[in-house]
Amino acid sequence: MPDQLIKICGLSTGESIDAAVEAGATHVGLVHFEKSPRHVSIADAAKLRARVPDHVKVVLLTVNMEPKPTAEALQEIQPDVLQLHGSEKPEWLSLLREKSNLEIWKAVGVKDRASLERAAKFKDCAHRLLYDAAGGALPGGNGLALDWRLLLNHRHVLPWGLAGGLGPHNVADAIRYTGAPLVDASSGLESEPGKKDPAKIAAFCKAAKEARAKAA
Numbered sequence: 001m002p003d004q005l006i007k008i009c010g011l012s013t014g015e016s017i018d019a020a021v022e023a024g025a026t027h028v029g030l031v032h033f034e035k036s037p038r039h040v041s042i043a044d045a046a047k048l049r050a051r052v053p054d055h056v057k058v059v060l061l062t063v064n065m066e067p068k069p070t071a072e073a074l075q076e077i078q079p080d081v082l083q084l085h086g087s088e089k090p091e092w093l094s095l096l097r098e099k100s101n102l103e104i105w106k107a108v109g110v111k112d113r114a115s116l117e118r119a120a121k122f123k124d125c126a127h128r129l130l131y132d133a134a135g136g137a138l139p140g141g142n143g144l145a146l147d148w149r150l151l152l153n154h155r156h157v158l159p160w161g162l163a164g165g166l167g168p169h170n171v172a173d174a175i176r177y178t179g180a181p182l183v184d185a186s187s188g189l190e191s192e193p194g195k196k197d198p199a200k201i202a203a204f205c206k207a208a209k210e211a212r213a214k215a216a
């Protein structure tokens with residue numbers, strides 16, 4: 001069984017990057033979206049990126065960003081993965097995929113079986129689908145969990161990940177229940193919006209790795 005993939009998202013300080021790396025995260029996420037309490041500027045994201053060791057992948061999260069600023073952000077930050085967390089269209093993903101070596105992840109808000117099925121439209125243009133809860137004040141990072149029952153017996157058309165409302169308290173259940181190969185958490189690992197808690201990051205990674213080991 002492959003190792004559990006763990007993404008810690010919304011990191012905005014060197015200390016929180018170090019905490020995620022130390023805890024065994026496989027992916028660290030940088031949010032470039034001004035409405036988010038986790039927003040980092042392109043210059044700061046590039047500095048944080050430089051701190052991440054090679055064995056950990058850097059995910060840049062954007063929301064409906066226009067092509068020109070996207071190109072500038074990618075050039076400056078050089079992420080490994082681009083996570084599109086808005087209403088981006090398959091055509092845009094295809095273009096990004098054609099023009100770059102990036103791994104492209106598409107976040108999809110899931111509220112019912114139909115919304116899950118509709119994600120199949122990204123089959124040929126995304127490398128991974130990230131299921132998040134639909135709704136909330138922001139396009140993501142709301143701490144809302146989707147109904148995990150929707151994922152049972154779902155035929156996944158792509159590699160996938162589970163996001164939305166995950167934290168140290170429920171990540172083991174999430175892995176046991178859904179078999180998610182990748183888990184992604186942000187607001188559940190904070191002491192206040194935008195401020196990551198290193199102890200919560202460590203507890204989340206430990207619980208996720210132990211759950212995967214038990215499932216093996």
Ligand SMILES: O=C(O)c1ccccc1N[C@@H]1O[C@H](COP(=O)(O)O)[C@@H](O)[C@H]1O
Nearest residue numbers: 009036140141142143164165185186187
């Ligand atoms: O974190 C944010 O502020 C954010 C803003 C806009 C789009 C997505 C955002 N975060 C991502 O949403 C999911 C779920 O987050 P949470 O664990 O429920 O807080 C995750 O991928 C975040 O990185």
